[in-house]
Amino acid sequence: MFALPRAAAYPVIATAFALLLVPTGQGWAAPSKSSAGHGAPKTVPAAAATPAAVDRSPWLYNGSDIPQDPDWHFGTLPNGLRYAVRRNGVPPGQVAVRVRVDAGSLYETESERGFAHFIEHLTFRGSAYVPDGEAKRVWQRMGTTFGSDTNAQTTPTQTFFKLDLPSATESGLDESLHIMSGMMESPAITPQAVTAERPVVLAEQREAPGAQVRFGDAVRATFFAGQPLADRSPIGNIKTLEAATAETVKAFHDHWYRPERTVVIVSGDIDPAVAEQLVIKNFSGWVRNDPKPADPDFGKPDPSQPATRVIVEPSIPTLITWAVLRPWQFNNDTIIFNQKRLVDQVALRVINRRLESRARSGGSFLQASVQLNDEARSANGTFVDVVPAGDDWEKAVKDVRAVIADAAAAPATQAEIDRELAELDAAMKNQVATQAAEAGAKQADDLIEALDIRETVTTAQGSYDVLAAAEKAGMFNPDAILASTRRVFVGTATHAVINLHAPDATAGQRLAAVLSADVSGLAGARKALTKVDFSKLPPLGAPGTVTSREKLGDFGSEKVVFSNGVRMIVFPSSSETGRVYVRVRCVRRQRQWHRFEVVN
The missing domain is CATH 3.30.830.10 (Metalloenzyme, LuxS/M16 peptidase-like)
Known part of the structure; x- marks a missing residue:
C-alpha cells in the first residue's frame, strides 16, 4: 500500500543507499x-x-484487502x-x-x-x-x-511516459x-x-x-x-x-x-467516464497474437561473492555502507502485511533515534542510519550507512554496530516506541488533512510507483486506519519491536563498501574484521526518556520588529528583514490549495534564513 510512510526518520547525507539507483x-x-x-x-x-x-x-486490488480508493x-x-x-x-x-x-x-x-x-x-x-x-x-x-x-x-524494472496537459x-x-x-x-x-x-x-x-x-x-x-x-x-x-x-x-x-504489460493512467480535471472512453x-x-514472454530471472543475493570493497573518491566524504540482504519475494498487499511493515519501521526508527542522539553527543560518527527496502525486485535488504567523525572509521562502524546489537539484545521501552508512533501518527494525520489539496499528477505518479513495487494505493484515511487498527491491537509493544529488530538484521548475504580519500591496501580486510568484531558493551547505557513541556523552555523574549520589506520580481515574492538580522522570503502560490510550506535554513552561527512558501 503505497500511501504508508516508508522512509527512516533520520536521513543522512547523500548516502550509499541513496546512490544505489542514481538516475x-x-x-x-x-x-x-x-x-x-x-x-x-x-x-x-x-x-x-x-x-x-x-x-x-x-x-x-487483486489479492488485497486494503480499502479501495473509490475515486479510482x-x-x-x-x-x-x-x-x-x-x-x-x-x-x-x-x-x-x-x-x-x-x-x-x-x-x-x-x-x-x-x-x-x-x-x-x-x-x-x-x-x-x-x-x-x-x-x-x-x-x-x-x-x-x-x-x-x-x-x-x-528504471531497472519499468519505463513510463509522462504528459501533463495544463x-x-x-x-x-x-x-x-x-x-x-x-x-x-x-x-x-x-x-x-x-x-x-x-x-x-x-x-x-x-x-x-x-x-x-x-x-x-x-x-x-x-x-x-x-x-x-x-x-x-x-x-x-x-x-x-x-x-x-x-x-x-x-x-x-x-x-x-x-498491451498486457501496459497501464494507462489519467488523473485530472475531467469526467472519469470521458477519460475511460478515450x-x-x-x-x-x-x-x-504471439506468445507472451516470461519475465527474466532477477536472481538472489549471493553470499559467495566478495563481502567487502574499497573505493577511493576524495571528493565525497569517507563513508561506510553495508547491506544485510534477503531474496525478494512478492507479497499480497494486505492490511496485516502493511501493519507488520509498520512494526519494522518503528523498530528501525528507534535505532535511528538512538544513532542520532549518539552522533549529537559527540560520538565517533557524524551521521548514521538504517533503512529497510526492496530493491528492484532483486533483494529485500537492511541498509546501514555511517559517516565517521574523523579518520577512525573502524571505531565508528563498531559504535554503530553496538547500537544495533543493543537494540537486538534487549527490548525498547514503551516510551521510546510511543514517541516514534506519535510522529508516524502526526504525519499520517497531516496526509489526511491535506489530501484534498493533492495534485492529480502526484496521484498518477504514486500509482506508477505502486505498480512498480507490486502494491496498491488507498486514501490517506485508509492508510491511517491501518495504522490505528495496529495500534489498537497492541502490535507496537516491546516484544514485537525486539522480534522485528532481530529479524531485519538477519539475511542470506552481507556486503559492505567503504569510500576512502587515499588508497589503503588493508582497508578491505579491516572492514571485514570490524563487521564481525565483538561489540558487546560498546553501546553504553540507554538514556531514559523525560517529558518536556513549553514551561521548561527558555523565554522567547520581546518580539522583534520589521526593519525592511522588499518586493522580489514579478511573482508576488517579498523579502522581510527583522531587527535581529533574520530574513524571511514569502512566496504565494495557487498550485496547491490549503497548504503552507515552511523551510528554515541556518547559516553561520546566529544568522538564519527563513523561507516560507504560502499556498492560498
Missing part, C-alpha cells in the same frame, strides 16, 4: 533473452479489432491493457497522463544494454500516427513544455492518447531515427560518470554481485549503444512492449 539520463535495468529470440509481433490493425466488453473490476476507476481491455482514471481538480484544468510499460533495463540481454532507455528516446520522436518530431509540437501547441510537462523515465480539453486528451497509443504500439524505430538519436543517448552516457555515480555503481555492483542489477544501469554502455541498429532495438521493443477508443486496437 542516469532519465532512466535505469536485467537480462532477458537474446534479441535474436525476440519474435516479430503479430499486430492487428486498429480497424480490424473487434470491440468487446471491458472488464471494470478493480484489478489493482479501473478497467482491463480485451487486449490485456489495463487502465486507471480519476477526477482531480488540483490544479484546475490540468490532466496528468501516464503510460507505464512493465519493462526496464533488467529486461535487456548483454547485447541490449541501454536499449530500454534508447527506446524511451525514440518513442518521443514519432510513430505510425505522427511524423518525426510532430508529437512534441502538438503538445507544445497545447501549452506543454518538453522536459517538465512531457517526459519519460527508464489546459486540458476532451479533444486535446483524445488527440494526446491517440499519439501515445502510437508511441507504444508502433514507434518510428527507423535507421534514420536511430542514427539521429544515438548521439543524444551517448552524450548522456558520457556525462553520467562522476564521483557519486561511480561510488553508487560500485555499491550496486558489490551489494548485488551475481545478479543482473549489479551492472544493469539503464544508461547502458558505449559498446552496445554504438552497435545498436534499428532492427535490434525494434526487436527489444516488439518483445516487451505489449482510453478504450485509442488503445483497444493494439492486439498481439
